[in-house]
Amino acid sequence: MRPMREVQSALAARREELLRRLAGRQVALFLDYDGTLSPIVPNPEDARLSDAMRATLVSLARHYPVAIVSGRDLPVLKGFVGLEGVYYAGSHGFEIEGPGGQSFELEEGRALMPELDAVERELASKLADIPGTRLERKRFSVAVHWRHVEVGRAPEVERVVDAVLARHPRLRKSGGKKVFEVQPDIDWHKGRAVHWMLRALRLEGPGVLPVYVGDDLTDEDAFKELEGRGLGLVVRGEVERPTAADYALADVEEVRQLLELLIARAGGTGGKA
Numbered sequence: 001m002r003p004m005r006e007v008q009s010a011l012a013a014r015r016e017e018l019l020r021r022l023a024g025r026q027v028a029l030f031l032d033y034d035g036t037l038s039p040i041v042p043n044p045e046d047a048r049l050s051d052a053m054r055a056t057l058v059s060l061a062r063h064y065p066v067a068i069v070s071g072r073d074l075p076v077l078k079g080f081v082g083l084e085g086v087y088y089a090g091s092h093g094f095e096i097e098g099p100g101g102q103s104f105e106l107e108e109g110r111a112l113m114p115e116l117d118a119v120e121r122e123l124a125s126k127l128a129d130i131p132g133t134r135l136e137r138k139r140f141s142v143a144v145h146w147r148h149v150e151v152g153r154a155p156e157v158e159r160v161v162d163a164v165l166a167r168h169p170r171l172r173k174s175g176g177k178k179v180f181e182v183q184p185d186i187d188w189h190k191g192r193a194v195h196w197m198l199r200a201l202r203l204e205g206p207g208v209l210p211v212y213v214g215d216d217l218t219d220e221d222a223f224k225e226l227e228g229r230g231l232g233l234v235v236r237g238e239v240e241r242p243t244a245a246d247y248a249l250a251d252v253e254e255v256r257q258l259l260e261l262l263i264a265r266a267g268g269t270g271g272k273a
Contacts, residue, residue: 001242010233010247011254011261018247019265021231025209027262028201029060030194030222031255032214033070033077036235039252040177042147044072044136048080053252056259061085063266067197069093069190071181071218073138087201091140092174092183092218093193102200109140112184115168116142119182122164130157140183147178176216177237190218191225213255220244233258 008014031037037057038047049057060066067087070077074090074097081088087098096104120135120142127133132148146157161180165173172185194212198204210230212222215237223232223244234245235255249255263269 004240004243007248014247028065028203028210030067030069030212032219035215053256056256059263060259063268065201087197089193093190094140108186109184126160142182144180189221191221194222
């Protein structure tokens with residue numbers, strides 16, 4: 001793990017090195033959504049793909065296996081992206097769907113849904129007095145958004161979440177950009193989901209190079225899982241942190257530029273420049 005500021009740009013300092021690592025390999029792409037394909041916005045419901053990014057993804061999927069991996073619920077993620085012929089991993093990989101009716105749902109996570117219901121009720125009650133908090137119930141998690149909470153009260157939000165979780169030891173807290181996620185405490189995450197999809201796609205051989213692009217702390221699980229066998233690209237965000245990624249991208253537009261580079265590598269025509 002290195003400080004994010006020390007990770008070199010995939011499109012500037014390390015462009016030629018990146019292209020050499022791609023040479024002669026079948027590339028499979030795994031892309032986070034929020035902060036990677038769509039900018040982080042104040043209201044999560046407004047995180048839509050730009051026309052340029054959508055056109056790029058359509059072209060990309062003609063040339064490579066593509067999966068969208070997100071903490072969002074699977075139906076919400078599919079509605080936002082709206083592309084056929086790609087894999088979708090929602091709820092941090094707890095539920096996955098792919099072309100041809102392929103699907104996966106983590107049974108252990110489903111068994112803990114009643115406990116998530118209880119946590120949702122407790123959090124709603126205890127956070128009611130902290131203005132700016134917002135609960136988002138997902139199928140396999142409860143998200144506590146605190147982007148609009150006064151800076152001085154942000155630690156109070158975390159204390160409430162920790163106190164509730166102390167009564168529910170089968171659940172865990174993970175962090176994100178101005179959000180806490182309460183999930184089943186199971187050894188399953190975005191990295192495990194990537195491995196499942198590689199198996200489903202029959203892309204586990206040495207000639208395959210899995211490439212994962214993401215911006216959030218939860219994406220570090222995928223970067224770590226792919227160390228030594230794939231490539232991780234971190235999208236720099238507002239918070240500096242250690243990362244297991246190999247390369248960096250500045251923002252969502254640089255993600256699109258990278259995808260256009262991959263389309264050109266495959267001999268295709270991309271979306272809008």
